[in-house]
Amino acid sequence: MNSTNYKKTEYNQPWIEQRADPYVYRSADGSYYFTASVPDYDKIVIRKAESMEGLREAAELVIWEKHESGAQSIHIWAPELHNIDGDWYIYYAAGDQADVWEIRPYVLHCTGSDPMADAWEELGMMQAASEDAFSFHAFSLDATVFCSKGQWYYIWAEKTGVGKQISNLYIARLETPCRLATVQVLLTTPDYDWERVDFWVNEGPAILKHDGKLYLTFSASATGECYCMGMMYAREDADLLDPHAWTKLRYPVLASDREKGIYGPGHNCFVKAEDGVTDLCIYHARTYDEIIGDPLYDPNRHAYWMKVTYDEENRPQFHYEANSDF
Amino acid sequence: MNSTNYKKTEYNQPWIEQRADPYVYRSADGSYYFTASVPDYDKIVIRKAESMEGLREAAELVIWEKHESGAQSIHIWAPELHNIDGDWYIYYAAGDQADVWEIRPYVLHCTGSDPMADAWEELGMMQAASEDAFSFHAFSLDATVFCSKGQWYYIWAEKTGVGKQISNLYIARLETPCRLATVQVLLTTPDYDWERVDFWVNEGPAILKHDGKLYLTFSASATGECYCMGMMYAREDADLLDPHAWTKLRYPVLASDREKGIYGPGHNCFVKAEDGVTDLCIYHARTYDEIIGDPLYDPNRHAYWMKVTYDEENRPQFHYEANSDF
Numbered sequence: 001m002n003s004t005n006y007k008k009t010e011y012n013q014p015w016i017e018q019r020a021d022p023y024v025y026r027s028a029d030g031s032y033y034f035t036a037s038v039p040d041y042d043k044i045v046i047r048k049a050e051s052m053e054g055l056r057e058a059a060e061l062v063i064w065e066k067h068e069s070g071a072q073s074i075h076i077w078a079p080e081l082h083n084i085d086g087d088w089y090i091y092y093a094a095g096d097q098a099d100v101w102e103i104r105p106y107v108l109h110c111t112g113s114d115p116m117a118d119a120w121e122e123l124g125m126m127q128a129a130s131e132d133a134f135s136f137h138a139f140s141l142d143a144t145v146f147c148s149k150g151q152w153y154y155i156w157a158e159k160t161g162v163g164k165q166i167s168n169l170y171i172a173r174l175e176t177p178c179r180l181a182t183v184q185v186l187l188t189t190p191d192y193d194w195e196r197v198d199f200w201v202n203e204g205p206a207i208l209k210h211d212g213k214l215y216l217t218f219s220a221s222a223t224g225e226c227y228c229m230g231m232m233y234a235r236e237d238a239d240l241l242d243p244h245a246w247t248k249l250r251y252p253v254l255a256s257d258r259e260k261g262i263y264g265p266g267h268n269c270f271v272k273a274e275d276g277v278t279d280l281c282i283y284h285a286r287t288y289d290e291i292i293g294d295p296l297y298d299p300n301r302h303a304y305w306m307k308v309t310y311d312e313e314n315r316p317q318f319h320y321e322a323n324s325d326f
Numbered sequence: 327m328n329s330t331n332y333k334k335t336e337y338n339q340p341w342i343e344q345r346a347d348p349y350v351y352r353s354a355d356g357s358y359y360f361t362a363s364v365p366d367y368d369k370i371v372i373r374k375a376e377s378m379e380g381l382r383e384a385a386e387l388v389i390w391e392k393h394e395s396g397a398q399s400i401h402i403w404a405p406e407l408h409n410i411d412g413d414w415y416i417y418y419a420a421g422d423q424a425d426v427w428e429i430r431p432y433v434l435h436c437t438g439s440d441p442m443a444d445a446w447e448e449l450g451m452m453q454a455a456s457e458d459a460f461s462f463h464a465f466s467l468d469a470t471v472f473c474s475k476g477q478w479y480y481i482w483a484e485k486t487g488v489g490k491q492i493s494n495l496y497i498a499r500l501e502t503p504c505r506l507a508t509v510q511v512l513l514t515t516p517d518y519d520w521e522r523v524d525f526w527v528n529e530g531p532a533i534l535k536h537d538g539k540l541y542l543t544f545s546a547s548a549t550g551e552c553y554c555m556g557m558m559y560a561r562e563d564a565d566l567l568d569p570h571a572w573t574k575l576r577y578p579v580l581a582s583d584r585e586k587g588i589y590g591p592g593h594n595c596f597v598k599a600e601d602g603v604t605d606l607c608i609y610h611a612r613t614y615d616e617i618i619g620d621p622l623y624d625p626n627r628h629a630y631w632m633k634v635t636y637d638e639e640n641r642p643q644f645h646y647e648a649n650s651d652f
Contacts (some may be wrong), residue, residue, distance in 0.1 A: 006338060055331075117584040121367065133490045134487065134490065134492070134526075137488050137489050150548070159488075160486050160487055160488060160492075161460065161486055161487075161488070161489075162463050162464040162485075162486060162487070163459070163460075163463050164460065165488075166460070166486075183522075185517060186515050186517065189512050189515075191569050191570065192568075196509070200460075242517070242518075242576070243517050244517065244573075244574055244576070247570075248570055250568070250570070275604045281394075284568070
C-alpha cells in the first residue's frame with residue numbers, strides 16, 4: 001500500500017491477475033478500494049490503497065463468504081462498493097447450489113464507517129417496486145448504482161425469454177439502497193451482431209459522467225473473445241427513466257485486439273485517477289483466446305485499466321496504449 | 327357494392343360493426359378489400375367494393391375456416407391481405423384448442439389472381455430464419471408486411487418473459503412470403519405508463535409511408551378503455567432493421583375520448599382514399615367502456631376510419647372529427 005513505490009503499469013498488461021468484473025471506488029479522502037469476482041466465486045474481497053498502483057499489491061480482505069446452502073451459496077459475482085449518503089453498501093449477485101443459475105441481486109451494508117474494519121450485515125435480496133411484476137424473477141446480476149441530480153438509480157442485467165434467453169439492461173430509481181422506487185424500464189437489449197455472439201447478452205453496466213452527459217458502458221455477447229463493450233449516453237438533465245432519452249452507439253467502443261493480445265475485454269467500471277480529473281476505465285480481459293471448457297470457469301480474466309480520452313465531440317474513447325504519467 | 331349510393335360516414339361513428347382488427351387493402355385497380363377478426367374468431371372473411379363506403383354493406387365471403395382441432399383451431403385473429411409480387415397472401419394468427427393461448431402466425435396463399443373467387447391454400451406457420459432461436463416460440467400475432475426500397479419486411483408482436491409476459495414488436499426482412507431472412511430485432515417494448523395499463527403490450531403494427539418517412543403505429547396496453555395507439559418513425563433510406571433508426575413518440579397519438587364516446591381505439595391500418603392521395607386510418611374501438619367479462623369476448627369492437635392529416639413537420643395526426651368529402 002505504498003503509493004510512491006510502484007512499478008509502471010502498461011495499459012495492455014494485466015494490472016491485477018485473476019480478478020474478473022473489476023470494480024474500483026475512490027472515496028472522498030482519495031483512497032482507492034478494489035473488489036472483483038474471485039475465480040472460485042465463493043466470497044467478497046476488498047483491498048484498499050492510496051493509489052491505483054498501490055491496489056496491485058495491497059492485501060485483500062475477505063469481508064463476506066458464501067452461505068453453506070440455499071440462496072447466496074454459489075456464483076458470488078461482480079461486487080461493487082458504493083457509499084450512499086455516508087453508508088457503505090456492496091451490490092453483488094449470487095446463485096443457489098440447488099439451482100446454480102438462479103442468480104439474483106443482493107446487498108450488504110457496512111455497520112460502521114470503515115469498510116475494511118467494520119462488520120458487514122446482509123440486507124438480503126434487492127427488492128423490486130411493489131407494482132413491478134417483472135424485475136428479479138429471472139437470472140439477474142451486475143447491478144450498479146449512481147446518483148444524478150440528487151436521485152439514486154439502479155441499473156442491472158436480467159434475462160428474459162420463454163426458452164433460450166436474452167440478457168437485457170434495465171433501470172429504475174432507488175427508494176432505499178435495497179429497494180426500487182419505480183417499475184423496470186428496458187434500457188438496452190442486444191440489437192446488433194456484436195451483441196449476439198454465442199449468447200445474446202447486455203450486462204456489466206457502468207456509468208461515467210462527463211461534460212453534462214451520462215455515459216453508460218455495458219458488455220455484450222458471450223464471455224469469450226467476442227465479449228466487448230458498447231456504450232449509450234444521455235444528457236444529465238434528461239429523464240433517465242425514459243429509455244428514448246438514451247442514444248446507443250451502433251458499434252462497440254472496446255473489443256478484442258489480437259495484436260496486443262487482449263481478448264474479451266469488458267465488465268468495466270470508471271474511477272477518477274489520482275489527479276482527480278483524469279477518468280480511468282477498469283475492465284477485465286484474457287491474454288489468450290483458447291479456453292478449454294466453460295470460459296466462466298477459466299480463472300484468467302485479469303483486471304486491466306486504461307485512461308479514458310475524449311474526442312472533439314467530448315465523447316469518451318477507449319484505446320489500448322502504453323501507460324503515461326499523470 | 328354500389329359506390330354511388332352510400333350513407334355519409336361520421337368518423338366518430340362505427341363504420342363496420344363487430345369487426346375488430348380491421349384491415350383494408352386497396353388494389354392497383356382501385357378496388358377495396360376488407361378483412362378483420364370476427365367475434366367468434368373462427369374464420370377468415372373478405373369483402374370487396376369499389377369504395378370505402380361500399381365496403382360497409384358489401385357481402386362477406388368466408389375464404390377459410392378454423393381447423394377442427396390442433397393448430398389453427400381457435401382464436402383466428404387479425405387477418406391482413408397483401409399482394410406480394412402479384413400473388414395474394416393472408417397473414418393471420420391462430421391458437422390451438424389444446425392450448426388456446428398458443429397463438430402463432432400463419433400464412434394463406436391464393437392459388438389464383440382473384441382473392442374473392444380463387445381457392446386459398448395454407449402455407450402453414452410463418453418460419454423464422456434458420457439461425458433465429460427466438461422468433462415464434464411464444465404468443466405471436468398481428469403480423470403485417472410492407473415493401474420499402476425493394477425489400478419486404480415483416481413486423482409482428484410476440485410475448486416474452488419468464489412469468490408474467492410482455493408483448494413486444496419485432497421486425498425482420500422476408501426471404502419468401504412465409505419465411506424470414508433475418509434474425510429478429512426488437513423494435514418497441516412497452517416503455518411508458520400508457521403502454522402498461524393492466525398488461526404490458528405493444529401489438530397491431532401498421533406502416534404508413536409519407537414524405538420520405540415510414541410511420542409505424544402500434545397499439546398499447548390491455549384491450550379496454552386504456553387501449554391506445556403509439557407511433558414510431560424512420561427515414562425510408564435508413565436501415566430499417568436497426569431499431570435505433572426508429573424514433574418513438576413519448577405519448578400516444580390516439581386514445582379514448584369519453585366525450586365522443588370512443589373507447590379503446592387501436593389495431594389500425596392505413597389505406598389510400600379513393601382520390602389516391604388522402605391517407606385513411608382504419609381502427610377499431612368500442613362505444614362503451616363498461617364490459618362484462620373478458621373484453622376479448624365482448625363482440626362490440628367496431629371498425630372506424632378517419633382521415634390522416636399532417637402537421638407543419640409533416641407528421642401524421644389523428645383526430646376524431648365529423649366526415650368531410652374527398
